[in-house]
Amino acid sequence: MSRGARVRRWVILLVPLLLAACADDDGAERRRALGERPGLDAAMRVADPRRGGHLFARCAACHTIGPGAGDRNGPNLFGVMGRPVASNSPRYGYTAALRSVGGTWTPETMDRWIADPAKVAPGTRMTIAGLPDPLDRADLIAYLKSQSAERHSTR
Numbered sequence: 001m002s003r004g005a006r007v008r009r010w011v012i013l014l015v016p017l018l019l020a021a022c023a024d025d026d027g028a029e030r031r032r033a034l035g036e037r038p039g040l041d042a043a044m045r046v047a048d049p050r051r052g053g054h055l056f057a058r059c060a061a062c063h064t065i066g067p068g069a070g071d072r073n074g075p076n077l078f079g080v081m082g083r084p085v086a087s088n089s090p091r092y093g094y095t096a097a098l099r100s101v102g103g104t105w106t107p108e109t110m111d112r113w114i115a116d117p118a119k120v121a122p123g124t125r126m127t128i129a130g131l132p133d134p135l136d137r138a139d140l141i142a143y144l145k146s147q148s149a150e151r152h153s154t155r
């Protein structure tokens with residue numbers, strides 16, 4: 001094989017790999033496009049459920065996400081978007097703090113919750129510092145949305 005052919009073969013092999021690496025970005029590109037303090041709507045428009053799935057590692061110590069999976073320290077989260085707050089896992093013993101919040105899990109309420117749980121429900125048992133980055137939160141919300149029965153049945 002000629003040198004030129006060998007080089008071409010490497011290029012053909014490497015380009016898809018490089019493209020895949022770029023698609024799996026850390027959000028830097030989108031963050032630049034969104035500017036300093038993006039609103040939730042703007043962040044949700046570019047949210048990436050795939051990256052959200054990676055970020056779910058920060059939740060997985062306490063939460064399962066699979067349909068019918070058990071509770072850990074926190075309740076199972078399959079299908080949580082759109083559900084009334086403190087109801088996703090009927091067998092889970094929610095605190096009065098979270099039960100008294102009311103409402104449903106919309107992108108807005110979820111965004112506030114994962115930014116600072118103790119601010120939304122003072123006294124909650126979900127004692128994490130929260131995710132300060134708006135794009136991280138939007139990606140996670142997109143991922144939570146994707147993990148639901150409605151989503152599976154419409155595919």
Ligand code: HEC
Pocket residue numbers: 056058059060061062063073074075077080084085086087088089093094095097098105114121123124125126127128131140
């Ligand atoms: C250290 C353990 C822990 C971690 C980490 C954690 N959670 Fe939780 N989570 C809990 C606990 C405990 C509750 C129940 C809180 C209560 O009853 O006050 C909860 C409740 C929730 C609820 C409410 C569910 C419902 O039925 O209303 C959501 C949504 C949630 N967590 C999302 C997340 C997300 C998203 C992450 C990752 C960013 C996360 N949690 C990380 C422990 C945790």
